[in-house]
Amino acid sequence: MKNANDYWFNFEYTNKIKVGFIGCGGHAYRNVYPTFDYAPIDLVAVCDLQLERAEAYKTRFGAQRAYTDYKEMLKNEKLDAVFMVLNYDKNDHPLYSRFVPDILAAGLPVWIEKPLAYTAEEGERLLELEAKSGQFVQVANKRYFYPTYVKAKQIADSEAFGETVSSSFRYPLTLSRYREDIGTRIFSSQEMEHTALKWFLDICHPMSAIHLIMGDVKEMLFTDHQPSGNVQTIFKFKSGAIGSLHLTATQSPLAPIERAEFIGSNLQNVVVDNGMRLIYYKGSKGSSTTFNSGATYIGDDPADGPVIWEPEFSLAQLYNKNLFLQGMVQSVTQFANAVMEGKKIEKSTLADAVHLTKIFDAYKQRSDQWITID
Structure with missing residues (x-):
């Protein structure tokens, strides 16, 4: 029996949440998808504007289907939650405020990377939508989990x-x-x-x-x-x-x-x-x-x-992995457990990100x- 400070491997979990992942970029490849090896996550589908990348990530990380349209993924798949890691627009502004409303409207909680937005006003609009939806948004400011x-x-x-x-x-x-x-x-x-x-x-x-x-x-x-x-x-x-x-x-x-x-x-x-x-x-x-x-x-x-x-x-311990040292696994696990238990998250919340x-x-x-x- 593992104690509270030990992590299960993905295959050891008896209950998992079914997730779709929007974004197949380098940061997600290095720092987010690999966390699923230690979290109660069943990766069902991936989505990227480039089908070739989506197919590659589907194969590499064990998803079942690949999409180029996230709205089609939301419509076709029975998901418990969504992960989203996006780049910036042509003005170097984060894109999340444009996509999160659709995820909340679909009745799903969403985990997104930082930074949340270019202005606090964008974040406050998302707070209103989050409250109305009954769902929650976790923004992966990882130092909350170091x-x-x-x-x-x-x-x-x-x-x-x-x-x-x-x-x-x-x-x-x-x-x-x-x-x-x-x-x-x-x-x-x-x-x-x-x-x-x-x-x-x-x-x-x-x-x-x-x-x-x-x-x-x-x-x-x-x-x-x-x-x-x-x-x-x-x-x-x-x-x-x-x-x-x-x-x-x-x-x-x-x-x-x-x-x-x-x-x-x-x-x-x-x-x-x-x-x-x-x-x-x-x-x-x-x-x-x-x-x-x-x-x-x-x-x-x-x-x-x-x-x-x-x-x-010098030892092959999980705590020596960068994914744990920088709190990425802890961030993903908090999100997954909250979804499974039907609870709101305690830290790295949307309100925290707006502040x-x-x-x-x-x-x-x-x-x-x-x-x-x-």
């Missing part, structure tokens, strides 16, 4: 940690110039001068981790350095906590992608390095009776000191002013 951030959340919520009062985050993104002529910033491949890694719609990556631990943002103020695109942001959270986000467009490509730190009110803090290494700082230094006379930095009880978790890659998109909207505005996040 083992490191999930554990950091557990620590931050503990009585020993106290109230989470402040945070800091570093992540490599670039911010385009504010256009006085149109009163906004434009985020497109034509406008941005830096690499795809620094594409600003990926603000949902650091913000989803921050949101998981700190909750909703109430207000924010940012200042940007041009032409480098580096940004410093101050957040005030609805909880009363404060935080910062340093967007480092010009950091070394050899540096770790990200670093996060969350500070508690009880002289404790937790650090996530590069998304993979978790450090929990607690305890105290060695006791001393006289000021400045301490001879050791190690606590009187060595067990009451910093705790460090990091993966090892993250409001942060994206805020960065389109002029810098050096406090912006309220509704």
Whole structure:
């Protein structure tokens, strides 16, 4: 009998949901379809504008039928849910807001990749449709499921940690110039001068981790350095906590992608390095009776000191697979279990994604002013 931290292989599940998959691109091939090996998923049909790709994915991932028209797939197949991974339109805007309404209208829950939309207004319209449909949308902001951030959340919520009062985050993104002529910033491949890694719609990556631990943002103020695109942001959270986000467009490509730190009110803090290494700082230094006379930095009880978790890659464990380290399997499994149990999902919700998109909207505005996040 497997315990709560073990995952079943697909063939071990006695109950599965029947799904259709819209999108046969490279990201889906690497990071989404393979998660079905560890989730209660029965892949019935795949759909792509290119029939050759759909047929290839059908064969590779064991689907029964391939389509080029998703509406035909929805009409012909008896599905429990839909997965959708799409590209961007010619203006580099996400496409999901155009397709999700049809899935909800068909009476099906849907799992989609991030980012949700180019504007929060698009996301809010989807929220209305979601409520009317009785179904739900899960947006795959994967840092809600990273083992490191999930554990950091557990620590931050503990009585020993106290109230989470402040945070800091570093992540490599670039911010385009504010256009006085149109009163906004434009985020497109034509406008941005830096690499795809620094594409600003990926603000949902650091913000989803921050949101998981700190909750909703109430207000924010940012200042940007041009032409480098580096940004410093101050957040005030609805909880009363404060935080910062340093967007480092010009950091070394050899540096770790990200670093996060969350500070508690009880002289404790937790650090996530590069998304993979978790450090929990607690305890105290060695006791001393006289000021400045301490001879050791190690606590009187060595067990009451910093705790460090990091993966090892020498064993063939599931937790060493990127699909688990980046929370993709956990995201898909949450969705599949919610569909089977007829429940709503707990995190990475459509409402969460809309909040993250409001942060994206805020960065389109002029810098050096406090912006309220509704």
